[in-house]
Amino acid sequence: MPSLRKLSRRSFIASSAVTVAGSALTPKRLFAQDPVVDSILKDGKVVSREKASWKVRPFPMKQVRLGDGPCTAAMEADRKYLHSLPADRLLHTFRINAGIPSSAQAFGGWEAPDCELRGHYAGGHYLSAVALLYASSGDEDLKKNGDAVVAELAKCQTDLNNGGYLSAFPIEFFDRLRNRDRVWAPFYTVHKILAGMLDMYVHTGNEQALEVAQKMAAWTGSYTGSLSYEHMQRVLGTEYGGMGESLANLYAITGKEYYLAIAQRFDKKQFFDPLAAHRDELKGLHVNTHIPQVIAAARLYELTGDVRYRDIAEYFWDEVVSERSYCTGGTSNHESWNTDPGKLAAELSTNTTEDCCAYNMMKLSRHLFGWKPDARLMDYYERLLFNHRLGTINPEDGTMMYYLPLASGYWKTFGKPFDAFWCCTGTGSEEYAKLADTIYFHDDDSLYVNLYVASHLEWPEKGLSLRQDTNFPEQQGTTLVVSAKSPVQMEINLRIPYWTNGGNVKVNGAELSAFSSPSSYLALNRVWKSGDKIELHLPMRLHTHPMPDDSTVQAMMYGPLVLAGRFDRVSKEMMYGDYEPKPTDQYKVPEIVAEAANPTAWVQSDPKQPLVFHAAGQSDPITLAPLYTILQERYAVYWKVNTKTT
Ligand SMILES: [Zn+2]
Structure with a gap:
């Protein structure tokens, strides 16, 4: 990575007579690092188990408050949505699984009683989002609801009476996982619950959540400890989220090295070895299965000091950002990397750039930035924030998107409030609760x-x-x-x-x-x-973002913003319910004629409206606006550009 460049500031050291130096005012205080930072402050003492500490660190979230703007609008939509979820409905499938009567109305989507991922949002993402929103806004009512869910989940864990097992589905799912029989992703779901409990402890001080998490980790240790290394590697063939990261965090909080050992059982050799050797073997992999594994590697570098983990994380980040990301910063098509590095022009569809991938790449970027504050990492973070994260939550009701389609002529689709609970609903609920943290x-x-x-x-x-x-x-x-x-x-x-x-x-x-x-x-x-x-x-300034493998396919950007052509409005029915717009229902977007010597000249800013642009010299009138501001219209991000020389 390029080194951090700083301005020579010889002429700007203050020559004031004031002699008070910062270091004389404030004793050097070692803060523990994200995500444990708040728990350390709460205890009032410094406990850092990191062998490789962050050189720069975030502030505790309660010390940063958002002002008016698009981030606050997104956070408020998220808050409204979280407030609409009653504890009894969230707890329903957990209670049924634990043999506790529940007459609450079941949710649909991925929280439906017959969905194999049930519980991932209700007992996981929900708790993380509540904890983060409490930290970033002080919302006491949400915290109370989170505390109630933790207390009731603790009862479920006790009643399940199975070595700390806690889930909304039967433990038999883990037999299927062990036997390599068909099952969706049981550890993925357990990870969300574990992370939710840790967030409730770290950000709200809920001690019971830490107890529940430790019991869950004990169960995980027992299950994984009964498998040979080779058998466990086969189990890791099924998506398991950030188990390694959460267990590593549990070690950082408690100091119990046992948790660190369990965390490392989730190191997938087949994935890590090529990355450590700086080989891009990402083609064919499911993207959001793997980014969390790299976040775990980043965390394990910090806690063990093993530079191999750091090498894996840095190589992966560089490769994904430079070879496998679109103009928005997003990555994945149909949830996978389908091509060799740098081949993206044929990878435009209704199913590009799953939102969870943006969430996780931002999370990974923070670790790398903590190690070495390189502006390139925050340039990328900003690219994702303004082009992918803002604009994929519906400001009216807090519902979330799944994919951000980058094929031209489609539109944005959002999950229904109580019948989606997709993975991206979960990561979205967390994202918009922590927009102040970076x-x-x-x-x-x-x-x-x-x-x-x-x-x-x-x-x-x-x-x-x-x-x-x-x-x-x-x-x-x-x-x-x-x-x-x-x-x-x-x-x-x-x-x-x-x-x-x-x-x-x-x-x-x-x-x-x-x-x-x-x-x-x-x-x-x-x-x-x-x-x-x-x-x-x-x-x-306007600048183009051509596809790496076809310079005639281009997006137009203005500063950090991806500009999108704004076309016909779609109906509410078309907006809600599906993961993606209907692939056959595509609006034919005009091709663009541009000058070779001045490839941005076909886009001209509106003199009266900020961030509104118009196409010049084209066969049809086209209005362009930042992608994040488009909600209910068909749009085009990438254009087929025919270049003329004059
Ligand atoms: Zn997702």
Whole structure:
């Protein structure tokens, strides 16, 4: 990976007479790292089991609050949806499985009583989402509902009386898994419940959830411990989510090395070995089965110090981002990698870029960024956030998409509120509950402003708070205002994105003579005092994103935003219920004529409306807008472009 580039700041070290240094004000405090950070603060003492610590870390989520903007709108839609889910309905299949009477109305979709994944959302993603939303917004009512679900699931676990087993389906599913008989993905489901319990402990302090998780881990240890290494490797042929990651996190929380050993039983040799040797053998693999395994490798690197795990994670990230991702940052087609590296032009369909893959690639990016704060990682994170995550939750009711179709002429489809509960409903519920968690990172002496999202940060160890005022991406930049109890020296690093076209920064109204190159951090080191204001201007420009294997198939981007052609409106019936739009119902999108010397000239901005564009010189009028703003219309992201030379 390219190294972190910083502006030479020789002319910008403050020469103020204030002599208070940051390190004199705040004792160096070692924070444990994500995702255990909140539990450590709650205990008021430092316990770090990491052998390889993050160089930069996120803030505890309760110290960052979102301001008005598209992220808050997405979070509020998510909150509304989570509030619509009553505990009794969530618990129904768990209770039936444990022999506890339940007359609640069963959910449908992947939570239906006959679905083999039942419980993954109701006792898993739901708890994670509630915990994360509590951490990022302080929603006490949701926490109460989460606590009630944990307490009732603990009863189910007791009544099941099977060594800590907890699920909404019978333990017989695991016999089928062991015997390699047909079964969907029992460990995948158990992982969601385990992760939900850990999130409830870490983010809300629910001790009972940690007890439930430890009992589940004991059962997992017993089940996996009874299998030979070879037998376990065969079991790993069935999707198992992030079992390795959650068990590693359980070790990080408790210090019980047994959990770390169980976590490593989920290392799939056949998948890890080629990655460790820097060979892309991803073709043919189911994408969202495998990204969580790499997240587990990242976590195991941190907890064991074994650099092979780090190598696996970094090579994988580079390969997926550079060879297997579309303009949105999304990856997968029909849930798989179907081609050799860099072959994407024929991989446009109604089933591209499953949402869970975006969720998990963002999660993986955070680990890599923690190890080494490279702006390229946050450029990618921003690409996914603004093009794939915003715009795949329905702002009206909080329902989620499954795929984000990138074949032209289709539309977005959303699950019905109580009859979907897809994997992507689950990861979506979590995603929009934690949109504030990556905006800022820090180390002992510096702050990283990664994302331009209206928000407020509290940093009590520095006696400092920071307000970010921005209407980004409608506004091409941001303003940061410092509040400090007393002046504090530190470095504020601003991400200068890959897409910017020049730019400048002003501190207290004075423009700095230097700037930083795209895809780097601009470091501002001085003594900061209350009222100090940073104004960052990041001009956006149009640029094309051609397919790596066919430059005549192109997407158009403006700054970080994928622009989509906006076509006919679809009905509500067409919007709801299915994983993807009907493949046969495609609107024929016109081909584009562009100039070889100026390939973006066919798109021109609307002088009156921000982020609205019009095609020029084409046979049909076309309006373009950011993909994330399109909800109920057919759209086109990739265009067939015929180039003319003049
Ligand atoms: Zn999914």
